[in-house]
Amino acid sequence: MKKLPSKLKDKFEVNLDDTINSGQVFLWKKTNSKWYGINGKSILTLREKPDTKNKKQYDFFRFEDDFQEIKRKLSKDEVLRKAIERFPGMRILRQDPFQCYISFIVSSNSNKKRIKNGQVFFLFPEPERLANVSISDIAKCGLGYRSKYVKKAAIAVNDGTINFTKLKKQRYYDARDSLCQVFGIGKKVADCILLFSLDKLEAVPLDRWVLRILQKYYSREFEIKTKSITEKTYDELHEKTVDYFGEYAGYAQQFLFKNERESSEKKWLG
DNA sequence: CCAAGGCCTGAATG
């Protein structure tokens, strides 16, 4: 392998497999060493090496982030440093907000397999379209009790109650509060939407996995009393993680999550 | 039958 100048290499460094398989995107499929995926109104075709001149890809991969600097800032901690070393090319993607919003509502209390198995290779529906589909039609996709959530959420976007452009400009907490008004969105789902599509890198989705990770490696730093997360403990824990990890806490979460998932899968197989 | 990448509801605590 030829060595690239380290600065250039780091800025555009991407490991596609690791990035796509890190629980942040759903509608992607790999065929003949190329990844095909849906992002809102776009179909993206990605080779291992991204096209940095392509604006869609540039935005999608968040190439404007100083990735090198982010990783450097997060590497003060041994656990995180190892996770970053193991997956140095894993990026946080900037997804189409509406797709991200609906996807994570659907993902709640569902399992990974069923989310990823969707053979959906249509463009993602527009809010208006989805807002006017009947709940029973939505349910035909196998969404169960979440069908109602999806419909209501689509309506909220269609009637302007939820405006992604505005949310992007708002402060983290304000944007999160707005999202949590939507039926079917709690703090965890809101944080996913904020981190993966609305540029809030301080959002830290605290799901069961992350909670377990924090208990396992950071019991000293974050004293965690409860087994499950309640409204209030979610906020307390979020504040602690941002205090500790800093402004890029969302990236920290992503590296830790990926690392732990990968280790546990290996254990399973081996 | 159980667990799984939450959320909502209603009732019980302080």
Added chain:
DNA sequence: ACATTCAGGCCTT
């Protein structure tokens, strides 16, 4: 009266 917590249910694989 108020804020929090708790238990149970929920669709699907």
